[in-house]
Amino acid sequence: MKHRNLMTAVLGIMLMLAGLWAMKQLPVQENSWLRAICGMLTALGCGWFGHGLAGLVQNRILQPYPEIRQQMAIEAADERNIAVAARAKARAYDVMTFVFGALMVAFVFMQVDLVPIVMLVCTYLFVEITGIWYRIRYEREM
Template sequence: MKTKIGAIALVLLGVGLLSAGLVLLKTAAETQGILQVLPYVCIGLGCGAFGHGAGEWFNNRTLARNPALARSVEIEKNDERNKAIADRARSKAFGVMIPVFGALLVSFALMGVETAAVLLLTAAYLFVCGCSVYF
């Protein structure tokens, strides 16, 4: 029951954010600073929340109406082989991400991107590497 309420709340939140973003976009004339991008952020977050909530709601509704399908989905979700495949895929993606992240960091530094942006990217890179060692 909680997931149904949560999914509906996400749908309503998404519609509200989307509406607020569209209203801000149409009514705001000469804006500066954060108000210039706020409508687009609201629209993006609203669309994401609406899509996630609607998908979760439809999924819960379908599984509630079809117990055999719900049992099959639960078995597939908890299957050790599927978990092993997902872990290997995650490992491969991480293995690709580290050199790509490093190359992006070097290219930003060589292109003369702002120092703050390069330092933030470096901090994120080191955080990811540290997490991989720790966990």
């Protein structure tokens, strides 16, 4: 686990630096899709670095306390905690459905360009179709 966290942090730094370097090398254009990709690389690198670093710090802090580490592992695998997390995700999914719908309608009324609206609609449909697919899959399993 320690090596995975270290590799995640190193990969995050590399992606972040690659994104920043590429953004610096690009000619200054306000609406360049290459600049957007560089920004996404930088953001992804920052996220991976933060995740890896948090794991490394957690391992370092819990190293002298094996009983706390074992208690945390038990709590992570506890059925009640798993059920609570699944219920919270389900509630967030229900809320997200209405929030995304309202946001799409608001974008239309604000007369936002067509491309962001189409991207939002495609993302919305992807999430909803994924929810339907998993519901059918789980109903067949049970």
